[in-house]
Amino acid sequence: MKKSFDVLVVGAGPAGYVAAIRCAQLGLATACVDEWVDDKEMPVLGGTCLNVGCIPSKALLESSEYYAKASQEFTEHGLITGKLSIDLATMMARKDRIVKNLTQGIASLFKSNGVTVISGRACLLDKRRLEIIDKSNKRTIYEADNIILAAGSSPVEIDAAPLEGDIIVNSTGALSFDDVPKRLGIIGAGVIGLELGSVWMRLGAKVVLLEAQERFLSIADEQVSAETLRLLTKQGLDIRLGARVVGSDVKAGMVTVHYEDVSGVHEEKFDKLIVAVGRHPNTNGLCADDSRLLMDEWGFIHVDENCRTNLPGVYAVGDVIGGPMLAHKGSEEGIMVAELIAGNQAHVNYGTIPSVIYTNPEVAWSGKTEESLKAEGVDYNTGIFPFVANGRAHAHGETNGMIKVLADAGTDRILGVHMVGPACSELIAQAVIAMEFSASSEDLAVTMFAHPTLSEALHEAALDTGNKAIHIARKRK
C-alpha cells in the first residue's frame, strides 16, 4: 500500500514534531512517524525530551529542590517543620503526570494541525520512499516529496559498565529509581550527570561523579565552569576529574566500579551506577544499505547549512546530525527546513545557541567563551556582576554566582554571555535576544530593567563592560 505526503517527518521529538507542525501550518500535507511507546505499549509522542529527557528531569529537579530547601533553609525563614520524609512514588507519579500532559498536548496539536501520526519504525529507502514497520510487523511503503529525518539520539553505552537491571542504568533508568540510593555513582560529569546527580543528592544520596576529562565542563567558559565546580562541590557533589572507569562488577545488589586516575587505580562501591557519558545518533537501521545516505563515522547524518542531506528531498535535523544536542537547536532546524520546503527563506543562527544546566545554581551561556576569543585573537572587554550584589538574589536567598558579558573591544558588540546563578535558564534568553540583534553592551546598558529582579545582574554586567556598573566598586586600569 502506498501513501504519499508532501512531507514525512521521522521522529516526534522536539525537532520532528516542531517541523511537522510548521509544515502543516504552511499548508503542506504532513505525516510524522515515531516508534516510541510508553510502558503500556501505547505510542507516545515527544521523543526523548518529553518522555525521558528534558521534561521528567526538570520535574524531578523541582521536587528535589523543594526537599532540599525545606530541609536546609526553612528554619532560616522562620518556618518550623518536623522531620521531612520522602514519598518517592508520589514524586515519580507527579513526574509521569507532567510527561503525560505534555505528550498528549503534542498529540492534540498534531490533530488540530492535521498532521497524520504514524506509529512504527521507519527505514529510509531510495527515491524519497520510507518503509514503516508497525507493532505487528506490518510493512507499509510511504512516499513523500520531502523527508525530514529527526530520529534523535540515545545514551551511549560503555563496555566498562554495561547496563544491568536497575543497578547500572542510563539516564532513562535514573529517572525512575524506586528508592533513593544510599550511594550513587555517576560516570560522566557532563550536563546530564550533574543534573541527575543533583536530584539524588538533594534527596539524600551520597553522590560521586567520575569524569574522564581533566577539565570540568570543558564546553563552558573556564571561569564559569570553575565557579560551578566550586559551588556544586560545596553542596556535596563529589566530583572526581581525570577518572576513567575501566571496569565494574555487580554483586549482591551493589556495584563496584574500578577507575583510573593520575594516582593509580581505585575502587568504589555504589548502590546504583548511572552511565551518562554522552549520546549517539539513532541511525542504526534508519536507512537501508542502498539508500546511500551519507553519515560520518559516528553515525551522525551529514548535512549542509540548510540541513539538506546528500539525497535530494531528504533533510535531517536535531540530535541525529550532531552539533549541540539541544532540543531547541533541533526545533529551530526543524522550522528552517519546513520554511525551506515551503519555498521561504530561513536560516538558523548557530552562533547564539543558548546552553543551560539545570543544577542549582543554574548555569547558562550563549556565544563565545573567553578561551575561544583569546584563541581567535579577538580583543574584548569583560563585564562581570556577582549575584551577591543583587537585591533580588538576597531576597531569594540565592546569592551565589555571577553574570559575565564579553564585548568586542572595538565595536562593543556582545560576543558572549556566561552565567551561573539563580534563574539563569531564564535570564540567558535576554542575552540571546540582544546578540541576535547584534546589540552592543552599551545597548543593554542603556536599556531599563525592572527592579528588583535578577535580570538586573545582566544589566549591571553590561554596564560593567563599559566600566559603569553602579552596584559594584571595581578598580580598573
Place this chain on the structure above:
Amino acid sequence: MDIEVKAPGFPESVADGSVVTWHKRPGDLVKQDEVLVDIETDKVMFEVPAQANGILKKIVADVGDTVTSQQLLAIMDDSVKTDIPAKLNNKKQGKGVVDTNLETGPEEGNTVPGKPAPIAPSAKNLINQHKLDATQISGTGKDGRILKEDVLRYISSQKEQEPVKEKLPELRSELVTKDKEPPAKASVFIDELQDETRDKRVPMSRLRARIAERLVEAQHTAAILTTFNEVNMQPVMDLRQRYKDRFEKLHGIKLGFMSFFVKASVEALKRFPAVNASIEGKDIIYHNYFDIGIAVSSPRGLVVPILRNAESLRFSDIESTINNYAIKAKNGELTLEDITGGTFTITNGGVFGSMLSTPILNPPQSAILGMHKIEQRAIVINGEIVARPVMYLALSYDHRIIDGQEAVQFLVTIKEMLEDPARMMLEI
C-alpha cells in the same frame, strides 16, 4: 515640484556676497543637506545646503555673481525620489539616492543611505553626540538596523575624508554677526571630532553675546580715538593717607580712588559738555546731569552700573554706591535699571595691573575715561628727576562730536584736578 535655492539671510553689516563655488551642476542628483554652493561675504563664508533630495535643475547665480541676502541662486526639482525605488529590491524603498551601489542582501540587508532605518540605542547616543545625520549611515544589523559599530565606522571614515574642508568655514565665521539665525547651515557636522584638547567650543552666554554686539556696534558707528596723559597721584595718595581712617570711621566706608576719579570727571564734564553728550540720529543731545557709569567686572563679564546724578553725590556716597554695585555684580544681582543709561563711563584697568589701554566706547556715550595702574615712575619736577606714583590716563572719545582739542583739554583738566584735589572741592 520646483523648489528655490536661496542665499542665506546675511547679517545687517553684510551688504552682499559673491558666489565662489558650485558643487553641483544642472542635472546632478542631490541629497538633502548636501552642500550645493559656497557664498563668500566680507565677514563670513556660507555653505548653502540642499533642503531636500532631488535634482538640480537650473543655476541662476553662477560663479562670480554678486548676490544679496535671500537672493535666488538656483532651482531644484524634488519630485525625483519617486523614480528611484523602481530600481531597488521591492523589499526596501528609498528616497533620492546618489550612489548606485545599492546592496540589498536577503535578510541582513544594508540600508540604502537616505532612508531612515531602525537604530540601536547605543547608536542613537553616538549619532546625537556627534550631531550626525542618521540617513547617511548604512546599517548592517538585523533589518538594516544601524548598530553602534556602523556609526563608529562612519565616524572614522568621515575623519579620513575631509578634515581640511571642515576647518575653513569655522575660521571665517568667527566674527559675531547680528544675525539671529545661524548662517545657512554651515555644515560642519564633524567638528567635535577634531582633537578636543586643542580647541574647545563653548557657546557664548547671552550676556557676552550682547556685550559683543554692542561693542562691535560702537566700533562701527563712532569715530573712536584715544588721547593719553599722565597724572602724579602723590597729592591724592597723601590725602588718603592722612584722612582714610577718619573717613572710614565717620562714613562707614573705605576711602578709595574712585570717588576722586568721579569727582574729577564731573568737574571736567561740566567744563566740556560735549564729552557728556550723545548722538541720536543727526542730533547731539546735551545732558544736564551726570550719570557716571563705573565699569565693574562680574563673574559673567563686564557690566557698567550707573552712578546717577554724580554731581550731587558726596565722596562717601560715591564710595558706598560703587561698593554696593560691586557686591551686586558679584552675586549677579544687578538689575536692568542699574545698568541702563549713563552719560559718561570710567573704567579702571589699574586694579588688574593695566599700565595703559584704549578703552572702547559704551554706546550711546561719547567718551570713556580709562584709569590705570599707579606705579612709581621717574618724573621731572622743577628740573629734578624724582620718583612719584604716576598713573596713565586714557580718554577714548567719539570724534564726531568731540574735537581733538576738547578731548585733550578735558583730560588735562582731570589731570589737574587729581594733582590738586582742592580744586575739586572748590570747583575751580
